[in-house]
Amino acid sequence: MDVTPILDSLNDAQRTAVAAPSEPLLVIAGAGSGKTRVLTHRAAWLIDVEGISPQSLLAVTFTNKAAAEMRHRIENLLNMPASNLWVGTFHGLAHRLLRRHWREAKLPQSFQIIDSDDQLRLLKRLFKSLNLDDSSFAPRDVQYFINAQKDEGLRPQHIDDGGDETRRQLISLYQSYQEICDRGGLLDFAELLLRAHELWRDNPAVLEHYQARFRHLLVDEFQDTNAIQYAWLRLLAGKTGVLFAVGDDDQSIYRWRGARVEHIYRFQKDFPTASIVKLEQNYRSTSTILNAANAVIANNSSRMGKNLWTDGKDGEPIRVYSAFNERDEAEFIVGRLRDWSEQGHARTDAAILYRSNAQSRVLEEALMNARIPYRVYGGLRFFERQEIKDALAYLRLVSNRDDDSAFERVVNRPTRGIGARTVEAIRAYGRDNSCSMWRAAGAISSDALAGRGAKSIVAFMSLVERIARESEPLDLAGKVDHVIQQSGLIEFFRKEKGEKGETRIENLEELVSAARGFNPDIAEEGMSELDGFLAHAALEAGEGQADAWEDCVQLMTMHSAKGLEFPLVIMCGLEDGLFPHQRSLNDMSGLEEERRLCYVGITRARQLLYLTHAEQRRLHGMDSYAQKSRFIGEIPAELVEEIRPKVQVSRPVSPSPALRHKSDRTSLRAGSAADIGVRLGQRVRHAKFGDGVILNCEGHGAHARVEVNFESAGSKWLVLSYANLDLM
DNA sequence: ATGATGATATTTTTT
DNA sequence: ATATCATCAT
Numbered sequence A: 001m002d003v004t005p006i007l008d009s010l011n012d013a014q015r016t017a018v019a020a021p022s023e024p025l026l027v028i029a030g031a032g033s034g035k036t037r038v039l040t041h042r043a044a045w046l047i048d049v050e051g052i053s054p055q056s057l058l059a060v061t062f063t064n065k066a067a068a069e070m071r072h073r074i075e076n077l078l079n080m081p082a083s084n085l086w087v088g089t090f091h092g093l094a095h096r097l098l099r100r101h102w103r104e105a106k107l108p109q110s111f112q113i114i115d116s117d118d119q120l121r122l123l124k125r126l127f128k129s130l131n132l133d134d135s136s137f138a139p140r141d142v143q144y145f146i147n148a149q150k151d152e153g154l155r156p157q158h159i160d161d162g163g164d165e166t167r168r169q170l171i172s173l174y175q176s177y178q179e180i181c182d183r184g185g186l187l188d189f190a191e192l193l194l195r196a197h198e199l200w201r202d203n204p205a206v207l208e209h210y211q212a213r214f215r216h217l218l219v220d221e222f223q224d225t226n227a228i229q230y231a232w233l234r235l236l237a238g239k240t241g242v243l244f245a246v247g248d249d250d251q252s253i254y255r256w257r258g259a260r261v262e263h264i265y266r267f268q269k270d271f272p273t274a275s276i277v278k279l280e281q282n283y284r285s286t287s288t289i290l291n292a293a294n295a296v297i298a299n300n301s302s303r304m305g306k307n308l309w310t311d312g313k314d315g316e317p318i319r320v321y322s323a324f325n326e327r328d329e330a331e332f333i334v335g336r337l338r339d340w341s342e343q344g345h346a347r348t349d350a351a352i353l354y355r356s357n358a359q360s361r362v363l364e365e366a367l368m369n370a371r372i373p374y375r376v377y378g379g380l381r382f383f384e385r386q387e388i389k390d391a392l393a394y395l396r397l398v399s400n401r402d403d404d405s406a407f408e409r410v411v412n413r414p415t416r417g418i419g420a421r422t423v424e425a426i427r428a429y430g431r432d433n434s435c436s437m438w439r440a441a442g443a444i445s446s447d448a449l450a451g452r453g454a455k456s457i458v459a460f461m462s463l464v465e466r467i468a469r470e471s472e473p474l475d476l477a478g479k480v481d482h483v484i485q486q487s488g489l490i491e492f493f494r495k496e497k498g499e500k501g502e503t504r505i506e507n508l509e510e511l512v513s514a515a516r517g518f519n520p521d522i523a524e525e526g527m528s529e530l531d532g533f534l535a536h537a538a539l540e541a542g543e544g545q546a547d548a549w550e551d552c553v554q555l556m557t558m559h560s561a562k563g564l565e566f567p568l569v570i571m572c573g574l575e576d577g578l579f580p581h582q583r584s585l586n587d588m589s590g591l592e593e594e595r596r597l598c599y600v601g602i603t604r605a606r607q608l609l610y611l612t613h614a615e616q617r618r619l620h621g622m623d624s625y626a627q628k629s630r631f632i633g634e635i636p637a638e639l640v641e642e643i644r645p646k647v648q649v650s651r652p653v654s655p656s657p658a659l660r661h662k663s664d665r666t667s668l669r670a671g672s673a674a675d676i677g678v679r680l681g682q683r684v685r686h687a688k689f690g691d692g693v694i695l696n697c698e699g700h701g702a703h704a705r706v707e708v709n710f711e712s713a714g715s716k717w718l719v720l721s722y723a724n725l726d727l728m
Numbered sequence B: 001a002t003g004a005t006g007a008t009a010t011t012t013t014t015t
Numbered sequence C: 001a002t003a004t005c006a007t008c009a010t
Helices: A012-018 A035-049 A064-078 A090-100 A116-129 A139-151 A165-184 A189-202 A204-213 A227-237 A262-270 A287-297 A326-342 A357-369 A386-399 A404-410 A420-432 A437-446 A452-471 A476-486 A489-494 A498-516 A529-539 A588-602 A657-662 A665-675
Strands: A025-029 A057-061 A086-089 A216-219 A242-247 A275-279 A318-325 A350-354 A374-376 A553-557 A566-571 A605-619 A622-625 A640-643 A683-686 A690-698 A705-710 A714-719
Touching: A012 A035, A012 A275, A025 A035, A025 A262, A035 A057, A035 A064, A035 A216, A035 A242, A057 A064, A057 A090, A064 A086, A086 A090, A090 A189, A090 A227, A090 A529, A116 A139, A116 A165, A116 A404, A116 A420, A139 A165, A139 A189, A139 A227, A165 A404, A189 A204, A189 A227, A204 A227, A216 A227, A227 A242, A242 A262, A287 A318, A287 A588, A287 A605, A318 A326, A318 A690, A326 A350, A326 A357, A326 A566, A326 A605, A350 A357, A357 A374, A357 A553, A386 A404, A386 A452, A386 A476, A386 A489, A386 A498, A386 A529, A404 A437, A420 A437, A420 A452, A437 A452, A452 A476, A476 A489, A476 A498, A476 A529, A489 A498, A566 A588, A605 A690, A683 A705
Parallel strands: A025 A242, A025 A275, A057 A086, A057 A216, A216 A242, A318 A605, A318 A640, A350 A553, A350 A566, A374 A553, A566 A605
Antiparallel strands: A605 A622, A683 A690, A690 A705, A705 A714
16 A cells, blocks of 8 residues: 555654554644644545544544534545545534434434524523522523533532532522423533433443444544543543544633543543654744744643744744724724735735624724725624524424424514413413423413413414424425415514515525525434434534625634634734733633633734734723733743834924814814824833823813823823923 | 613633 | 613503
């Protein structure tokens, strides 16, 4: 066998990993070190060189995108389609297993997946039915609690309340929530994983079958595995399965979502025969950028330890800009993007990264003004849109009447006179009799004592029955079309004012197209095509922002930038309190995770990296002042070039009074700055307070006052004629 | 059943 | 500043 095509393009470390013997292996793959390449080449190596059947291979990722890319690249390497190769997300694979083994997993055959939005609604409803709204629980917190428990693999009976009343209630809510889900055959995302784990744990025969089949397990982004995913992997690996895990402890940024980087540290304990390979050569960034990243992450204590290097060029220094405020920051960024375009680069190659989504607004305004096309990542996705979820809820009812989540969503949508009281009555009946709302509704409406609501309920139920009956013989797209027509949703949205309703109708029509184009290759093991489509909708919510294939600047959070790279990266809002975020400042582990996030951000850049921060920022409607992020200070000074606004002591010019009064308040302010001989954003030195920046000014002549944000003393108003400021 | 009012909170996101 | 949500009024 000629191994050249598989090993040739690899460096030594990559080659060691790819051609490693069949023992557990942990690959610590630094940013830009060719992680996906190693993973895919390993798969190709096993199949082509070791002669392992694709069937014996399981490749696991976190996102659908990563899974699709991995399959694509493996097939390219093998030069053939590998349909019997299992590549998928943890959730996708778990789902597949549960469909296959629904009996052993004690699930109804047509179980449905609910997303986090459904989950939250379900909890809110549960709160209502328990009259809990006045309690001290927020549904969100309970949702978080439940998911955190599930991520750890814990059922209500496993959790100790520790004698704490609040905790006891949380556990009991978890219990009630789970009962509702079980009754309706509903699985939330965490439940998929938990069930798949329990399936194997409780059915040795099933487990053995998969252990015998999957000899090699390839895992991507290993640092992001949560407890249940890791347990699942270990079960599958058993004593003989070969786990090939690729990850980077320095890029672990999802602890708040259950990810446990400790799995990386534990790897050798859990797999005593395991070895470790480190990929440290980086093919992405200039050495300046890498050195900065290395220096920043070196401040973290618990690390595996690694140092990225490149044999490429030093490149440009990292440019740091201290903006006067967030608008100045945005203006600066716009300027750099203009330069970038003028140098003949594509806008697509430039990314603006920020810590939190709220920061995008100012940037968008500035870009809009400057006519620079941009694209913001991470909006609402197709299958998450309200109208789409409404239509899907009808489809879910068609598939399974006991789906309470779907029932409540559309029972009065479009409005058909079933108000809160009626729904409440159904809910109560369902709770008291441990039955689904559909059955509760049936019972109530046949009760002669029922009031006006009963008629509407009967109408709703027969509508659903009719849709189900009529769509029975239709193909998937036909079913979807039938539902959106007959449910009255189209009519309902047509009445909605503005363009919104129109868009919604277009989206509904798009849903029919999506159904037509749905490739039911996942629909296997006796799952109906409809159930397959519904699962697909839940597991792959679709692109955040479709098309817009204009040459656009990319805006996104640093979290969503993980895994991407751009020739030009601008990280903005680098202020203590924003990044690192206020809520992470208190404990060490929080701060270290922020620092890893910073590391992720820096290592996205290929050639050019800008870091910006603002002295003053309007946040939540309040002006706040912050020091520049400590992370900037952690970058060695020799890698950094500070960019300052051109400092020029403007000569006091008095505009004519007429002109002054004509202007509005903001320009009056700016005018008065020139008036008294200072410039907003100008750096000054005070004998007592030290260095600072002028943020604001007011008044004229002897009464003129300026607001200065001092680096150590904070923000102060000073009367200019007394303050004796040195302009710098 | 829709619309106005006021209180409240406001990292990060995939599945 | 703003978005979401509950509550109350129409």
